[in-house]
């Protein structure tokens with residue numbers, strides 16, 4: 001079976017990569033399968049820089065093709081925050097509940113039409129023998145006034161998808177995986193998958 005390695009320790013992302021690549025016959029491995037590999041420090045200032053850092057660092061360590069995902073939530077009324085700091089917005093613990101509570105507090109009193117936001121995802125593919133490639137996807141929405149729904153992960157409960165009239169966390173995985181920022185980026189990656197995964 002074809003195998004791809006995703007340089008993530010985020011279980012929510014890992015699950016979505018499995019769901020989106022399994023139907024194409026791929027065995028997805030993540031850093032949850034390589035506990036000896038340490039967390040890569042995300043020193044970049046953009047999703048693209050961080051995705052490249054993560055993919056190249058792990059690709060060098062494993063000596064093979066490695067794919068990464070750097071993603072986050074951009075909120076217009078907060079001048080783009082939490083952005084690349086989405087995972088640790090409320091502190092180093094990477095706590096989804098605390099991150100959402102902080103965002104909701106900062107948006108208190110902001111009217112619906114000013115609560116526009118988007119999820120962004122950049123996927124990087126690092127190949128020891130080639131230049132690193134990147135694929136970026138986005139998903140537009142609004143920030144709700146309270147959490148809604150149990151599916152997904154991260155900021156999904158406070159992100160409202162207008163065309164579905166539901167929060168991202170109220171949408172089952174099959175739907176999220178058709179419309180999300182990650183689905184958008186993966187669609188672009190899949191369009192070039194054969195050349196992307198060629199070793200030489």
Ligand SMILES: O=P(O)(O)OP(=O)(O)OP(=O)(O)OC[C@H]1O[C@@H](n2cnc3c(O)ncnc32)[C@H](O)[C@@H]1O
Nearest residue numbers: 008009010069070071072073086087153154155156
């Ligand atoms: O770096 P890795 O190990 O992949 O895992 P991470 O959780 O640190 O991931 P990021 O650095 O890319 O930070 C992204 C954060 O943005 C949020 N996020 C990303 N994709 C999301 C999604 O599909 N739904 C909700 N929140 C998401 C979530 O809170 C993540 O922690």
Ligand SMILES: [Mg+2]
Nearest residue numbers: 010042070087
């Ligand atoms: Mg991270």
